[in-house]
Amino acid sequence: MEEEPFNASSDHGSLGQASGHYGLPSGRTQATAPQPHLSMRLSEVSWSLDQQQKLPGDGGKPISLRNEDSSKLEDLDQYTLLELKPPGGRTPGIHLEGVDSEPEIQNEHFSESLSSTWESAGFRLYLAEQQKKLPLPLKELMETEALEILTKALKSYRSKIGENHYLTKELQRSVEELQRRRRLLWRSQ
Amino acid sequence: MKVKEGSFVWYLYLDKIYCLLSVRNVKALLEYFRLLDVHHKNTLNDVLFYHFLSYVTNLKSRQIRMVFDMFDCNAVGEIGFEEFYLLVCILLSHQNHLEEQFMYCHSRHVFRLLDINGEQRIGKVNFHLYRFLFNIRNERLKEFFQDFHSSEDRRLNYNEFKIYTIFANEKSKEKQRERMKEDKRNRFRSQLK
Numbered sequence: 067m068e069e070e071p072f073n074a075s076s077d078h079g080s081l082g083q084a085s086g087h088y089g090l091p092s093g094r095t096q097a098t099a100p101q102p103h104l105s106m107r108l109s110e111v112s113w114s115l116d117q118q119q120k121l122p123g124d125g126g127k128p129i130s131l132r133n134e135d136s137s138k139l140e141d142l143d144q145y146t147l148l149e150l151k152p153p154g155g156r157t158p159g160i161h162l163e164g165v166d167s168e169p170e171i172q173n174e175h176f177s178e179s180l181s182s183t184w185e186s187a188g189f190r191l192y193l194a195e196q197q198k199k200l201p202l203p204l205k206e207l208m209e210t211e212a213l214e215i216l217t218k219a220l221k222s223y224r225s226k227i228g229e230n231h232y233l234t235k236e237l238q239r240s241v242e243e244l245q246r247r248r249r250l251l252w253r254s255q
Numbered sequence: 256m257k258v259k260e261g262s263f264v265w266y267l268y269l270d271k272i273y274c275l276l277s278v279r280n281v282k283a284l285l286e287y288f289r290l291l292d293v294h295h296k297n298t299l300n301d302v303l304f305y306h307f308l309s310y311v312t313n314l315k316s317r318q319i320r321m322v323f324d325m326f327d328c329n330a331v332g333e334i335g336f337e338e339f340y341l342l343v344c345i346l347l348s349h350q351n352h353l354e355e356q357f358m359y360c361h362s363r364h365v366f367r368l369l370d371i372n373g374e375q376r377i378g379k380v381n382f383h384l385y386r387f388l389f390n391i392r393n394e395r396l397k398e399f400f401q402d403f404h405s406s407e408d409r410r411l412n413y414n415e416f417k418i419y420t421i422f423a424n425e426k427s428k429e430k431q432r433e434r435m436k437e438d439k440r441n442r443f444r445s446q447l448k
Contacts, residue, residue: 216306247311
């Protein structure tokens with residue numbers, strides 16, 4: 067795998083022309099190449115782009131580190147953008163938030179990440195709390211059903227043991243409590 | 256026997272391998288049980304149980320009373336949450352056509368329920384009485400008694416019942432496989448047409 071960078075550097079001249087087209091190989095040189103080589107050429111092209119960005123210490127890096135290289139590339143772009151910005155202040159017509167100075171940027175990022183951490187922690191706590199409770203639609207279904215069953219049971223109690231029996235009164239209290247909860251829920255909806 | 260569509264029990268999910276509810280489902284079922292337990296004794300008496308089953312299923316009064324007697328093992332006139340949970344699992348396994356799988360997984364509990372006289376033996380009469388709940392087929396029983404049964408009185412002890420559940424479960428899986436093959440063949444024929 068470490069041989070590929072050497073291949074890239076040796077072909078740098080020919081691929082340098084292609085890099086003007088955002089690193090894509092030109093039709094004349096690449097169209098006739100077989101597929102495995104084509105994919106190799108594309109990886110070589112990405113190497114050539116890295117080379118052009120003049121990242122330090124890139125020579126001889128294995129393929130597994132190429133993802134890190136691409137992320138470094140993005141960071142470098144931000145830095146180069148910052149460097150291009152005039153030091154005096156903001157460019158007219160362009161407003162970049164939190165780009166005044168590096169320490170402030172870092173502080174902003176830090177506070178943003180902190181607040182997002184707190185929010186996610188808060189959200190996780192909320193989720194954990196919700197998971198302990200039953201979802202409202204399920205509770206509504208349970209209470210509606212229980213009310214129907216208990217109303218019928220109350221009729222049976224009244225017919226079999228009478229209205230004044232303590233069991234009938236207990237059941238009546240439960241039915242009234244459920245009815246009150248249903249009314250509250252309907253009003254809130 | 257059918258579970259009423261749209262009822263709370265109908266929405267519960269029965270695991271198809273273990274024929275049990277998940278912890279979350281059990282928690283919801285417990286809340287439901289507590290709503291019905293109006294006397295706060297962690298039990299349901301016969302009246303509450305009757306109205307619950309008549310709401311949730313299409314069982315007749317006689318069948319509901321039989322189910323209550325079956326679950327009221329101690330003859331106290333009440334059933335607790337454990338029996339309630341077992342009943343709900345039986346209802347759902349019947350609903351999902353998993354009766355044989357349920358009997359195989361929970362053979363000890365089913366044997367205890369079917370052994371209503373406490374004789375540690377169950378016969379064709381027990382099976383026939385509760386066929387609406389466990390869907391035990393006569394032809395399968397006959398086949399089993401012909402091939403496996405050892406004692407002369409044609410009643411099964413627990414070990415023989417366990418072997419019967421394995422036998423019935425295998426037969427039902429075989430039938431399912433044949434049905435699936437038949438469906439595939441029919442689909443293939445309809446595609447060719």
